Amino acid sequence: MKLLVVEDEKSTASYLRQGLTEHGFVVDVAADGADGAHLALTGNYDLVVLDLMLPGRSGWEIIRELRAHKDTPVLILSARDKLADRVTGLERGADDYLVKPFAFSELLARVRALLRRGKSVQPERLQVADLHIDIVRRRTERAGKAIDLTPKEFALLHLLMRHEGEALSRTLIAEQVWDMNFDSDTNVVDVAIRRLRTKVDDPFSRKLVHTIRGVGYVCEART
Ligand code: CA
Numbered sequence: 001m002k003l004l005v006v007e008d009e010k011s012t013a014s015y016l017r018q019g020l021t022e023h024g025f026v027v028d029v030a031a032d033g034a035d036g037a038h039l040a041l042t043g044n045y046d047l048v049v050l051d052l053m054l055p056g057r058s059g060w061e062i063i064r065e066l067r068a069h070k071d072t073p074v075l076i077l078s079a080r081d082k083l084a085d086r087v088t089g090l091e092r093g094a095d096d097y098l099v100k101p102f103a104f105s106e107l108l109a110r111v112r113a114l115l116r117r118g119k120s121v122q123p124e125r126l127q128v129a130d131l132h133i134d135i136v137r138r139r140t141e142r143a144g145k146a147i148d149l150t151p152k153e154f155a156l157l158h159l160l161m162r163h164e165g166e167a168l169s170r171t172l173i174a175e176q177v178w179d180m181n182f183d184s185d186t187n188v189v190d191v192a193i194r195r196l197r198t199k200v201d202d203p204f205s206r207k208l209v210h211t212i213r214g215v216g217y218v219c220e221a222r223t
Helices: 010-022 033-042 059-069 083-091 104-117 151-162 170-177 187-200
Strands: 002-006 026-030 047-050 074-078 096-099 125-128 131-134 139-142 145-147 209-212 216-219
Touching: 002 010, 002 033, 010 026, 010 104, 026 033, 033 059, 047 059, 047 104, 059 074, 074 083, 074 104, 083 096, 096 104, 125 151, 131 151, 151 170, 151 187, 151 216, 170 187, 170 216, 187 209, 187 216
Parallel strands: 002 026, 002 047, 047 074, 074 096
Antiparallel strands: 125 131, 131 139, 139 145, 209 216
């Protein structure tokens, strides 16, 4: 899942980036309103965490522009704690409003709630053959045995399993699992797939991650 954080305060932005990344999200950060509006409109995000008081363009303007084109969920994160601001935020199309200072656990719970509410309801568990992942608890198991994955490996496996049977290109994988400014050196994808395979496929006779020559990879149980 890819999130955009629009936040000009450096310490808050890096705190959010780190915390959300640790919980398996891919996070882009925009440090001003112009950059934020551009990314929110052109990028493919599952959710936007939006500050209101921003240099360049205000959070209010970003919501208005975004809502004219897209229904990406927006969580406003602002020091403006007046009831009128909260009401205005929701009326203008934000999906939730959290007042700073905030507890990371609450932000995370709200982000997850908004993502669940979204059109593409994400199941909490996925299964391909005897391989299972639990997205909330971030656990991976194959044939009943726990497998220890790094956050990137987990994100990669999650993406492949979410699209079971679909050939995913290296470019798409790179964009979804790494960040959007990822260059065309998709070798990183191959290296990560190799590492993932040593954990989820190599110890087992039935392989689930397959190479599609000239394209990328697919996760499926072939007979
Ligand atoms: Ca600000």
